[in-house]
């Protein structure tokens with residue numbers, strides 16, 4: 001049967017695609033990540049088996065084990081959903097899983113999801129592009145992997161537009177310092193959105209120079225650029241969060 005690599009969106013089950021909801025309803029087994037929202041998990045019928053392969057601090061699950069599991073499940077007569085937060089191909093390692101399935105001759109399909117790199121800014125009322133303000137946005141990881149080249153933040157500062165950083169909470173101070181060293185203004189607006197579209201959503205706004213000391217917890221998406229000064233949330237949301 002087929003393995004569906006499905007994006008679960010940023011958290012709010014209303015932001016799940018209709019195809020993802022249908023595949024969850026029809027699944028025999030769901031292999032899911034830690035960042036899949038509770039509301040989305042609640043849509044999985046009770047009789048469906050769930051396997052949590054979420055990588056957490058102190059409990060890293062090697063990606064190769066997840067790939068092997070998907071291949072083994074895909075070789076059985078099962079409808080398998082591999083459920084990942086956001087979009088499977090945006091820092092989701094969906095590419096590695098698709099390659100493993102392809103090499104094993106297991107049929108698979110990709111079901112895109114709304115990535116946090118656009119959903120989290122939107123939740124804070126931040127448009128990642130805006131005519132006359134930002135003509136581009138760059139999505140980049142702030143996570144450093146031993147043995148892999150670090151992002152050239154100084155060059156990125158020269159690209160202009162909006163910088164959207166995922167997995168950047170730990171190194172936010174050095175990221176800010178590198179961007180400023182590359183030419184970004186110290187007073188460039190920043191919006192950091194934690195757990196966007198969930199009950200734990202929290203938005204922190206500051207200047208780039210203050211990013212290293214800002215009180216930001218994971219999982220957060222950090223938006224850097226003039227658009228981060230915008231708050232275009234609808235008027236009811238803005239009033240409700242003003243207190």
Ligand SMILES: C[S@@+](CC[C@H](N)C(=O)[O-])C[C@H]1O[C@@H](n2cnc3c(N)ncnc32)[C@H](O)[C@@H]1O
Nearest residue numbers: 086087090092115116166167195196219220221
């Ligand atoms: C391994 S990456 C996965 C990204 C995911 N595939 C996507 O498209 O959104 C995990 C990072 O995504 C960001 N993230 C995921 N869900 C989020 C949310 N609900 N609110 C804010 N940021 C989120 C955080 O930066 C987190 O550290």
